């Protein structure tokens with residue numbers, strides 16, 4: 001170890017205790033590989049502070065010694081944002097020990113949680129107070145609220161409640177120089193200048209370390225209906241969404257699209273999964289919630305789906321009759337990402353478009369990709385209600401899926417150019433990380449990139465926080 005490294009180690013040990021500074025290769029390994037197994041980095045150490053003051057100490061030490069800091073929550077991100085580079089001169093700052101729910105205020109309908117609280121634990125703490133924290137995604141058992149805010153996570157209830165950024169009232173951040181900004185305000189109205197908290201949300205650890213947040217809670221639903229509808233094509237799924245919203249209003253909380261192939265892959269890797277409404281090309285998973293006692297919601301959903309079946313917008317439909325059945329239907333959707341990982345490498349796109357543009361995009365992208373890469377398979381699913389598709393591509397059946405990844409550049413160009421042509425975004429909810437950094441410069445205007453660089457330079461002039469990510 002060089003002198004510098006020895007100094008760093010000694011100071012980190014003093015700041016957080018030597019047991020919380022991991023350097024053994026086997027201890028560090030899980031923190032330097034991403035969830036998809038696509039990015040592999042190295043780190044000087046994994047540092048696990050237990051309080052905001054300790055985070056501030058660690059950041060101050062690293063700022064002084066010019067050691068890059070890669071913040072990490074649950075390490076479930078999809079773009080390599082939490083993985084250090086291969087240089088091995090950064091530390092991974094794990095927020096996992098900052099896992100306390102500091103307060104629940106039912107009258108203010110807010111919850112204050114530390115960054116390392118798993119999303120599922122935030123949901124549970126809200127439920128224990130008879131309230132709802134609506135952010136929900138398949139990784140909720142592992143991902144943390146700090147990671148959710150830093151990626152501005154979306155998930156399955158954006159249609160009704162918005163992205164993570166819309167669920168935050170206040171935030172506590174350790175700045176790049178080690179100062180703590182306590183912005184933990186539980187206010188729904190606060191027009192006292194720039195809304196600084198929003199800068200840190202979605203910043204992927206490049207502007208500050210999120211240590212805690214005040215989150216918005218909502219009345220818990222008393223009635224929930226989950227249904228699966230088979231539809232003939234993507235245009236019909238858009239029509240179904242519109243009809244359901246016309247019939248049910250904003251009680252439609254989730255509307256997920258799944259191709260037959262994506263469901264088949266989920267079933268293959270999760271044996272025992274059912275195959276409701278078999279034999280159709282596309283499926284919509286629908287969730288509707290109501291907070292009313294004795295809500296008429298179940299009968300209204302049935303009526304709306306009945307009308308869709310009659311008009312041919314839907315070809316078949318099933319409504320969950322119990323909480324278990326609802327979980328089973330949701331599992332079909334939520335198991336897709338994990339099943340795809342087991343299936344082998346695939347070229348992933350996390351895109352958003354105006355909902356109205358999705359059917360045309362799907363047709364045009366299919367034609368262009370099939371012409372360029374014959375036999376290509378489309379594992380398309382996603383949060384259709386938010387205009388967000390996970391537009392994933394697999395190689396022809398029976399071929400080497402690893403070798404197919406060599407086509408990523410060509411496929412990305414086709415998909416992202418079409419997305420841009422339809423006024424969409426190349427990253428709907430997963431962020432940029434290191435995966436899409438180059439793509440970002442292609443699709444953002446020079447003016448927008450310049451503003452982003454100026455924000456970065458203002459908040460992290462020495463470039464200590466997650467260098468090489470986003471920008």
Ligand SMILES: Cc1cc2nc3c(=O)[nH]c(=O)nc-3n(C[C@H](O)[C@H](O)[C@H](O)COP(=O)(O)OP(=O)(O)OC[C@H]3O[C@@H](n4cnc5c(N)ncnc54)[C@H](O)[C@@H]3O)c2cc1C
Pocket residue numbers: 035070071072073074075076077078080081082095115136137138139142143144145146147148149150151152153154155156204205206208209210211337338429430433466469
């Ligand atoms: C099966 C599966 C399903 C998923 N579904 C969805 C989905 O529906 N919607 C969605 O949006 N995402 C989804 N994701 C992606 C992922 O779960 C989210 O991006 C999540 O918000 C990441 O949280 P994390 O704690 O794991 O963050 P990490 O992966 O640890 O970090 C993500 C980024 O945030 C930064 N970061 C983490 N914590 C902090 C902090 N405290 N302060 C500053 N920066 C920090 C990291 O440096 C990194 O850049 C899914 C992932 C999986 C594996």
